[in-house]
Structure formats: structure tokens, C-alpha cells
Amino acid sequence: MYRDNSYYEEIFKNVSEPIFLLEGQNYINANLSALSLFKIKSKNELFLYHPFQLSPEYQPDGELSSKKAKRMLALCYKNGEHTFEWVSKSTDGKIFLVEINLKKVLIDDREVLVSKLKNLETTRNIEKDLIKQKQIVEQKDEYIQKINEILLSNKDNENLLESLILLEGYKKALDESSIVSKTDLKGIITYVNDNFCEISGYKKEELIGANHNIIRHPDTQKDFFKHLWQTINNKKVFKGIIKNKKKNNQAYYVNSTIIPLLDKNNEITEYIAIRNDITSLFEKDELIYEQFTDELTSLPNRQKLLNDLKNSINPKLAIINIDRFKDINNSYGIEIGDEILKRFAKRLMTFKSTNLNIYRISGDIFAFMASGNFKIEELRKTCMNIITLCDRENFIIDDYSFDISFTIGIADTNDKLLTHAEIALFWAKKINIDIGVFDEDMPIYRELKKNIQLTKDIKQALKEDNILMYGQKIINNKTNEIKYETLMRMQLPDGKILSPFVFLEHAKKARLYSMMTNKMIEKSCEYFKDKDAIFSINLMIEDIKNEKTVNFLFSKLMESNLANRVILEIVESEGIEKFEEVGDFIRKAKALGCLVAIDDFGTGYSNFEYIIKLNVDFLKIDGSLIKNIHVNDNVRLTVSTIVNFAKVLNIKTVAEYVHCQEVQDIVESLGIDFSQGYLFHEPEHLV
Numbered sequence: 305m306y307r308d309n310s311y312y313e314e315i316f317k318n319v320s321e322p323i324f325l326l327e328g329q330n331y332i333n334a335n336l337s338a339l340s341l342f343k344i345k346s347k348n349e350l351f352l353y354h355p356f357q358l359s360p361e362y363q364p365d366g367e368l369s370s371k372k373a374k375r376m377l378a379l380c381y382k383n384g385e386h387t388f389e390w391v392s393k394s395t396d397g398k399i400f401l402v403e404i405n406l407k408k409v410l411i412d413d414r415e416v417l418v419s420k421l422k423n424l425e426t427t428r429n430i431e432k433d434l435i436k437q438k439q440i441v442e443q444k445d446e447y448i449q450k451i452n453e454i455l456l457s458n459k460d461n462e463n464l465l466e467s468l469i470l471l472e473g474y475k476k477a478l479d480e481s482s483i484v485s486k487t488d489l490k491g492i493i494t495y496v497n498d499n500f501c502e503i504s505g506y507k508k509e510e511l512i513g514a515n516h517n518i519i520r521h522p523d524t525q526k527d528f529f530k531h532l533w534q535t536i537n538n539k540k541v542f543k544g545i546i547k548n549k550k551k552n553n554q555a556y557y558v559n560s561t562i563i564p565l566l567d568k569n570n571e572i573t574e575y576i577a578i579r580n581d582i583t584s585l586f587e588k589d590e591l592i593y594e595q596f597t598d599e600l601t602s603l604p605n606r607q608k609l610l611n612d613l614k615n616s617i618n619p620k621l622a623i624i625n626i627d628r629f630k631d632i633n634n635s636y637g638i639e640i641g642d643e644i645l646k647r648f649a650k651r652l653m654t655f656k657s658t659n660l661n662i663y664r665i666s667g668d669i670f671a672f673m674a675s676g677n678f679k680i681e682e683l684r685k686t687c688m689n690i691i692t693l694c695d696r697e698n699f700i701i702d703d704y705s706f707d708i709s710f711t712i713g714i715a716d717t718n719d720k721l722l723t724h725a726e727i728a729l730f731w732a733k734k735i736n737i738d739i740g741v742f743d744e745d746m747p748i749y750r751e752l753k754k755n756i757q758l759t760k761d762i763k764q765a766l767k768e769d770n771i772l773m774y775g776q777k778i779i780n781n782k783t784n785e786i787k788y789e790t791l792m793r794m795q796l797p798d799g800k801i802l803s804p805f806v807f808l809e810h811a812k813k814a815r816l817y818s819m820m821t822n823k824m825i826e827k828s829c830e831y832f833k834d835k836d837a838i839f840s841i842n843l844m845i846e847d848i849k850n851e852k853t854v855n856f857l858f859s860k861l862m863e864s865n866l867a868n869r870v871i872l873e874i875v876e877s878e879g880i881e882k883f884e885e886v887g888d889f890i891r892k893a894k895a896l897g898c899l900v901a902i903d904d905f906g907t908g909y910s911n912f913e914y915i916i917k918l919n920v921d922f923l924k925i926d927g928s929l930i931k932n933i934h935v936n937d938n939v940r941l942t943v944s945t946i947v948n949f950a951k952v953l954n955i956k957t958v959a960e961y962v963h964c965q966e967v968q969d970i971v972e973s974l975g976i977d978f979s980q981g982y983l984f985h986e987p988e989h990l991v
Contacts, residue, residue, distance in 0.1 A: 316333075316335055317335050317336055319335055319337065320337055320606060320607035320610050320611075321337060321420055321421070321422070322334075322335065322337040322338035322340075322341045322420070322421040322423070323335045323337070323338055323418065323419065323420050323421070324338050324355075324418075324419040324421075325411075325416055325417070325418060325419070326355065326377070326416065326417040326419060327414060327415070327416050327417070329355065329373075329374065329377055330351075331350050331351060331353060331355070332351075332416070333347065334347065334350050337607070338421065341394065341421065341423065342358050342392070342394045342395060343394040343395045343396045343398075344395055355373045355377070355419075358392055358393060358394070358395075359373065359390070359391060359392055359393050360391060360393050360399055363390070363391055369391075376388060376390075376404075376406065377406070377417065380406035380407070380408055380417055381408060381415070381417070384407070384408045385405070385406065385407045385408065386405075386406045387403065387404065387405045387406070388403075388404055389401060389402070389403050389404075389424065390402055390403075390404050392421075400423060400424075401423075401424040402421045402422060402423055402424060403421070403422040403424055404419055404420070404421055405419070405420045405421075405422075406418070406419050407420075411815065412815050412818070413818055413819065413852055482497075482499065482578045482579060482580055483497070483499045483500045483503055483558060483578070483579040483580065483581065484496070484497040484499070484500060484576070484577070484578055484579075485497070485500050485511075485516070485576075485577050486574055486575065486576050486577070487516050487574065487575050487577070488574055488575075489572060489573075489574070489575075490515075491515050491516045491517065492513060492514070492515055492516075493511050493512055493513065493514055493515070493516055493518075494512065494574065495512070496508055496511045496512070503550070503556060503558075503581055504519055504548070504550050504551060505550040505551035505552055506518070506519075506551050510551075516577075519548040519549055519550075520548065520549070521547045521548055521549040521555055522549075523547055523555070524546065524547050528546075532544070532562065535562075536562055536563075536564045536572075536575055537564075537572070539564050539566065539570075539572060540564075541561060541562065541563050541564075542560070542561070542562040543560070543561050543562075544559075544560055545557060545558070545559055545560070545582065546558055546560050546579075555583075556581065556583045557581070557582050557583045558579035558580060558581055558582065559579060559580045559582050560577060560578070560579045561577070561578045561579070562575055562576070562577045562578075563575065563576050563577075563578070595607060596608035596611070598663075598664040600642055600645060600646060600664070601645060601646055601649035601664050602649075603649050603652075603653075603662055603663055603664040603670070604661065604662070604663045604664075605663065605664060605665070606663065606664075606665045606666060608663065609663045609665065609671055609673060609722075610722070612661065612673055612675075613673065613721055613722065616673065616675040616676075617675055617676055618675060618676060618677075618678075618717050619673055619674070619675045619717060619721060620673070620674040620675070620678065620680050620683050620714070620715070620716050620717060620721075621671060621672070621673055621674075621714070621715050621721045621722060621724075621725040622671065622672040622673075622674075622683055622684075622686075622687050622712055622713070622714045622725065623665070623669060623670075623671050623712065623713045623714075623722075623725045623726060623728075623729045624652075624669065624670040624671065624672070624687070624690070624710050624711075624712050625668060625669050625670075625710055625711050625712070625713075625729055625733075626644075626648065626668040626669075626708060626709075626710045627708075627709045627710055627711060629641065629644075629667070629668035630668075632644065632706065636704065640701055640702065640704070643701050644699050644701065644706060644708065645664075645668065647699055647701075648670070648694075648699070648708065649662070649664060649670070651690070651693060651694070652670060652672075652690065655672070655686055655689070655690065659674055659675050659676045659677065659678040660672060660673070660674050660675075660678060660683075660686070661673045661675075671725075672686065672687070680714065680716045680741075683714060684714060684739060684741065687712045687714065687739055688738075688739070690710075690712075691709075691710070691712075691738055691739075694708050694709070694710070695709075710738075711729060711732045711733050711737075711738060711739075711740075712729065712732065712738065712739045712740070713725045713726060713727070713728030713729025713730070713731070713732055713739075713740050713742070714728055714739060714740070714741045714742065715727075715728055715741075715742040716742070724742040724749075725742065727742060727746065727748060727749055727752065728740040728741055728742040728746075730748060731746050731748045731749075734748065755810060758806075758807060758810050759810070759814045759816070761794070761796055761797075761807075762794065762807060762810070762811055762814065762816050762820070763816065764797065765794045765795065765796075766816065766819055766820065766823070769823075770794060770795040770796075771792065771793075771794055771820050771823040771824070771827075772792075772793040772794065772795055772801070772989055773790055773791070773792070773793075773824060773827040773828060773831065773989075773990050774790070774791040774792075774793050774987040774988060774989055774990060775788040775789065775790055775791065775839070775987065775988060775990040776788065776789050776791060776980060776985055776986070776987040776988075777980070777984055777985035778840075778958060778978050778979070778980045779978060779979050779980070779984050780977065780978055781971070781972055781976065781977060781978060781979055782977070786837065787837060787838035787839060787840070787871070788832075788837055788838075788839045788840070788990075789839070789840045789842070789873065789980065790824060790827075790828045790839055790840065790841055790842070790990070791804075791842070791987050792804050792808075792820065792824050792842070793987075793989075794806075794807055812846060817846060818846070818847070818850050818852070818853050821843070821844075821847050821853055822853065822856055824841065824842075825841060825856060825857050825860050826860060827990075828841050828870075829860045829861065829863070829864040829866055830864075831990050831991075832864075832866060832869065832870075833864040833865070833866060836869075837869070838869050838870070838871065839869065839870060839871070840870065840871035840872070840873045840901065841857075841870060841871075841872055841873065842873045842875060842903065843857075843872055843873065843874050843875065844874075844875050845874075845875075845886075848874070848885065848886060848889045849885060854889065854892075857872075858892070858893075858896060861896060861898065862896065867896040867897040867898050868897035868898075870898050870899070871898070871899045871900070871901050871921070871922065872893050872898050872899070872900050872901070873901045873902075873903040873922075873924065874886065874900065874901070874902055874903060874920075875903045875904055876902055876903060876904045876905055886918060887917065887918055887919075890918055890919060890920065894919075899921040899922065900918075900919075900920045900921055900922070901920060901921060901922035901923070901924055901958070902915065902918070902920050902922070902923055902924065903924045904924065904926045904927075904960075905923045905924060905925055905926060905946065906925050906926040906928075906929045906942065906943070906946055912949060915949075915953070915955070916953065920955060921955065921956060922955065922956045922957070922958055922978075923946065923950050923955050923956070923957050923958070924957075924958040924960055924980075925943055925946055925947075925957060925958065925959055925960060925976070926960060927960040927961025927981075928961075929942060929943055930943070930959045930960055930961045930962060930967060930971070930981075931961045931963060931967065933967055933970050933971070934964075934966045934967050934970055940970065940974075943959075943974060943976075944974055947974050947975055947976055951975070956977045956978065957975075957976045957977050957978070958976070958977065958978040958979070958980060959971045959976045959978065959979045959980065959981075960980050960981065961980075961981050962979045962980060962981030962982075962983045962984065963981050963982050963983055964983060965983065967981075967983070968983055
């Protein structure tokens, strides 16, 4: 379905779960969620850190983080997977608890650890803090009630001393557990306890005699304080959450109870305020908001969408992608692009309803998630209305008018809803329609399923040694001597044999190709080490560019003492003209005693100039030319030119796809040195 890995890289980058990739004990990659969690600005900055550096010096069990991190990594490398809790530290110094799942995987033949993190702070501590705050508030109310009872019950002096002692006990308990202050009728502070000074950052001498509004935060509305004063002046107790500010202007939140104290004439003499610090709860709420909110548009983000999809009834999804948005950024600048995104988000919000939520997933991609009784057809109509609205009204920014169009992919209730909506979007773009609705009969979906199955088949074939080596004879047209070309085949579980035409390109995309090449190298050397025949191994540009593959090849040839009996056939393809890389490989191969051939020459990327520079031993003339040489004079002339060119350079030629005697007669008449094809031999399994 996809011609490169950008789709999968985009998924990795934006998946909500924080993920790191490690090789050895070093970070090699991370997604956006992981970078954000640890306040790391970029991947380049990430590479500067060792895993234990994103931790406090010690773990809760007293073990050094550096020592324990190495032990956890070693356990994963040994067992393949390891899960544990870990106290982490972001680059701004914040400490938090995570659950880490380490899993060992192979990526491009490299042993890599995938580290998935689950932030336990949000899920575990909010509930604990809420319970704790509730207990403190209930205890505070109980203390206040007891004080009032003591004050009201002292009608004579008989139990005054005992009552005062009891009163002092409750006062001490309040002082230790709460933030306490007293003011006169004008709001001038007459008393503060140590907790008040600690949280506000002021000293007692700075507070006593000052007006209580010294800690008033400017965000708190005047109407709030008007209501507060009306309540306590009416001799009622005020209860509420107040946002205050510290001496350094930092905000903090308190759950407050303000009590008017009365004299024997029932007149107010002063006010006592008893508070509990609940800043941590508000910070956690703020953190959750930030984690689930797109900073630019203030819409819920991809992480929130994924969370909502899990918890919604009958969800349906529409993914909205602004067309050619990159052109706007490139032509007018990111600031203009950002302004368009913000205004587009506002337009989308006009469609929000009880069962329809709006999200910004990433970049220029937005989403509608419908749920409950919201029908798929209704969602499609809503999307049509957006198109109509944007067709009618351009975006006017700084005297520029922008006519925005977009493509939409829609999917119905399914556990793979996001994937299906993305497929529908991709399909809509491919066939140039405004809205694509997912259907399992979509050619693009059938291709995707086929590719997924093919990936599984390749992995299974590698695991069960079902990458097979076939061989086809190559005949010397003068001496009739025989050599072999080794050919890769793959056997499916049902016994069916596939040619590379079916699986090779997909194996490259799935990053499994190098393992298949290594299997062929290994099997070729094992099969021919006790035989006298000359044989060839096919290599592609990807093999030559892979240092590990080249080292494996040369090592196996030296180990089996076969370098002087092997022909390395380089398949002609785009990139072969990179002479330095290919030429360096050929020089090393020849130094070992290997011969070198260029395969499939004569079509596609063929260029006589690079053949001169590469210094090869054989040219294998492409089968698409040879098979038609007896019916097409132009093809015959082309082949004749290639043969004459090769003879001048003392390069041997091989005719591929010789399928009948008539073709072979012409091949011989042109002086081609070798022939290969079904006329002589069909490929057979070499075991």
C-alpha cells in the first residue's frame, strides 16, 4: 500500500504512549510523547542523555539509578522483555513515577530495546491526594465545630481552665495541619501561623499589619471577593477554593474556610481563615489538560482522541486533511500557516455537539469523532457541510485570501477505527475525491491486508528456514561447460513456492531483505563448498550499501575458500551509477579472487559509461531483449551493439531468457559467450 516508511514513522512519532528506542545503553530514537514527558527539546538533545541521567541519583530502594538502570537493561537483553516501576526525572527537575516495559526487537539486523512508559503519577496519585485532602477538610471542619462548642458552652468559669486547655489542643492541631490567619474588620492581618508563611513566601513581620489582599491573585474576579465579604459580614461561614499568589508571584490554590468570630453581643470582632493547600491537585488537572490539548488551537489532541475512542459508545471517525498545506507554510511562512489552522479549528468548532467532538491530530490533520446515536450518514453530511462552508468563505489573513480545500476519510464503528479512517483518507486522495468512506473491498485495503500477510509469511519463512536456494544452469556456448546462478525462492506454509517478483520489494520495505540475502549467501557457500562448479550470487544495491551484509559475504567466502569460484552478480538498478560505492565493493571483491557480473543489462538504467568505470567481468543481457531477438530487428541491433561493446572491453556476455532454439541460434551468431534459459534448464531446488 505505502511506497515508503513515512506512514509508519508518522504513527511512531505521534502515538500517545511515550516510547524510547535504545541500542546498547544509548537512546537512538523517541516519539513526541516521550520527548514531551521529559521536557527534551529535540532528538539531537536526547542523544546527549544516558537513561540513568533522566532519573534522580537514587531509586526508592536506595540503589543508585546508574547502577540499577544498567541492571534493568541487562535483564531485558537476557530475557527479551522486562517490566518494572521507575522514578524518573525530567530535564526541568520534576520527579515522577513511571512503569517501564522494555522489549528486545531486531531492527535492520540491530538488537534494539523498545522502552514503553506509563506515567503512574496521574493515574495513581490524584485519587490518593483527593482522599487525603477530603480527610483533612473533614478533620478541619470537626476541629472548628469543637472550638465553637467550647466557646458557646462556657457560660461560667467552672470548667474554663479545662476548656482552654482543650481549645489550645484544637488550635495546635489546626496550626499543624492547616494554613491559618486572622484579620480585623478591615481585612488587616493580625495573626498568621508558620504554614501561612511557608506557602506564601512572606515572613511574619511582612504580613502582620498588612492587608490580606497582599496575597490576592489578579486572576480572581472582584465579584468573587464581593460575594466572600457579603457572606462573612452576614455572620455566615464562607467555604470555597481561592487562587492566591506567593511573594514571588507564583500561584497557589487553597481550600478555604473563613469564620466570623463574634463577641457576647453577637457582633463580629475579627475573622479567622483556615485553609489547606490543594495546589498539587490543580497542577495535575493542568498537566492532564496540557497532555490532552493541542497548544496551537486549544482543541483536544491525538492522545485525547485515542482515549475517547476507547471509552465511547459506537464511535465513528472522520479524519480531515487540509490539501497542500505545506505549500502555504513554504510560500507565506509558518505564522500565516498557524493562523489558518487556528481559524480552521474555530470553523470546525461550529459543528460541535453533544455527540460530535473535534480534535487536532497533528500538523494539518483534524478529526471529528461521533458517538452514540450519531449515524455515519449524518457524519458524512456534516463533512459535506464543512466543504460547502469553506468553499463559500475564504480565509482572509494580512490582505491575503486563502481558498482552502481538504480531503476527508470516514470510518464506522471498529476496533481499528483510526487505521480505517486513515486508509479511507489515503484512498480518497489517491482517486481524487473529497470524501472517502472506508470499505473492506477497497483495493487499497485488500493490498494492505495482503502486505501484512506477506510480512508474516516472510518472517515465518526466515524462522522456519523456508528461504530456499534454487539454481539454474548457465551454458558456455563454445565448450558446453556448466556453471550455476543461485536464485532465491520462498516456501509458504501450504507448500506454495514464491519467486522474488512477489516478495522482494515488500521484504525491502519491511526491512527483512538483508536477512534473506544472508540466508542465500550462507546456503550457497554450504552447498558449493564441496563441489567444483562455478556459481553466482545475486546482490542488489541495498546489499552493497549494507556494511554488515558485505562483511558477512566476504567472511563466508573466505571461510569456505570459495572466493575464486564465485561470480557476484550485481542487479542493475537505480543507484548503480554511484561509482565510488559500487566501485569500492568491486575492488574488494576482486582482491579476494571473485568475478563480478552486471545483471539485467540493456534496459532501465543501462549506461555504457559506468560499465567502463566499474571494471566488471560479465554483462548479462536482460531477458526482455533476448526473448524477442528473433522477432524484432531493432532488439537484435541493440543486443549486437552491447556484445560488440563488451568485446572491446574484454567483458564476457551472457544471454538470459533463452527459451527456444531459434533464439539460441541468433545468440550464437552474435558471439554471445554464455546462454541461460528454459531451453537448457528450469531452475531447481538445490539441497
